[in-house]
Amino acid sequence: MEPTLRGYVSARSEKSSPVSSSPSPSSRYSTVAIAFHWLLALALIGVFCVGLYMTGLSFSPAKLKLFNWHKWAGVTILFLTVLRLLWRLTHRPPPLPETIANSMPTWQRMAHHGTHYLLYVLFFAVPLIGWAYSSAAGFPVVLFGAWPLPDLLSVDKAFAEAIKPWHRLAAFTLAGLVLLHVAAALKHHLMDRDGLLARIGLGKAS
Numbered sequence: 001m002e003p004t005l006r007g008y009v010s011a012r013s014e015k016s017s018p019v020s021s022s023p024s025p026s027s028r029y030s031t032v033a034i035a036f037h038w039l040l041a042l043a044l045i046g047v048f049c050v051g052l053y054m055t056g057l058s059f060s061p062a063k064l065k066l067f068n069w070h071k072w073a074g075v076t077i078l079f080l081t082v083l084r085l086l087w088r089l090t091h092r093p094p095p096l097p098e099t100i101a102n103s104m105p106t107w108q109r110m111a112h113h114g115t116h117y118l119l120y121v122l123f124f125a126v127p128l129i130g131w132a133y134s135s136a137a138g139f140p141v142v143l144f145g146a147w148p149l150p151d152l153l154s155v156d157k158a159f160a161e162a163i164k165p166w167h168r169l170a171a172f173t174l175a176g177l178v179l180l181h182v183a184a185a186l187k188h189h190l191m192d193r194d195g196l197l198a199r200i201g202l203g204k205a206s
């Protein structure tokens with residue numbers, strides 16, 4: 001029988017104080033980190049789908065409206081990602097339980113951490129490139145139609161056309177990494193049955 005996650009929580013957990021001798025009751029991410037994870041996962045999927053859909057539409061007021069919603073949602077995601085990163089830097093997640101960490105070959109542990117790292121890089125790169133493209137194309141972002149945001153670049157149509165594919169490429173790279181991330185999470189859940197999903201608030205530790 002698999003031991004429970006609770007038994008493997010060590011004093012390294014994010015909630016443990018360095019002087020505390022009592023182990024943390026859980027190897028879950030903090031509630032705030034879990035809330036950021038699921039809120040931003042849903043938001044990113046939504047913004048990605050709207051991005052794909054809107055670019056396929058022919059020119060119309062509906063298309064312009066969707067472009068604006070896409071940009072507002074993207075900038076909001078960027079803002080929430082800054083808060084998420086600040087939280088992440090000041091509240092280290094609990095380490096992987098030893099049972100899970102020990103059962104992963106080195107390459108898998110590196111892929112686990114490397115994927116998270118790259119995801120964070122893309123959380124910034126995708127909206128920033130989108131914003132830079134909009135600025136260079138001469139369409140400033142007016143958040144929710146009320147607050148004009150500064151341009152990231154001055155208007156340069158040729159440069160805008162050059163970086164337009166970068167936004168798409170970065171967004172598709174992010175989508176690919178997310179698929180890999182979810183596949184790995186499901187492998188832990190369905191094949192290894194090691195309770196990893198409980199760390200991010202899904203179900204109970206096995």
Ligand code: HEM
Pocket residue numbers: 033037040041042044045088093096116119120178181182185186196197198199200
């Ligand atoms: C757009 C969708 C998603 C994105 C962008 C995303 C992104 C992330 C990121 C960045 C982390 C690391 C958190 C941190 O260290 O601060 C993480 C952790 C995690 N995610 Fe996701 N995620 C997504 C969807 C999912 C789904 C659908 C599942 C489950 C099927 C899942 C399961 C997990 C688990 C279990 C962890 C914790 C890994 C660990 O133990 O260290 N994620 N996710």
Ligand code: HEM
Pocket residue numbers: 044047048049051052055067070071072073074075077078126127128130131132133134141164167168171172
């Ligand atoms: C935060 C996450 C974001 C994601 C996941 C995302 C994703 C996408 C995707 C998938 C497309 C369709 C690309 C194509 O098929 O050519 C797209 C297009 C676009 N995005 Fe984003 N985007 C994000 C943020 C932003 C932001 C913050 C802005 C600007 C402030 C922006 C501006 C645009 C524009 C103007 C287009 C249309 C480009 C064209 O005309 O082909 N995006 N986005």
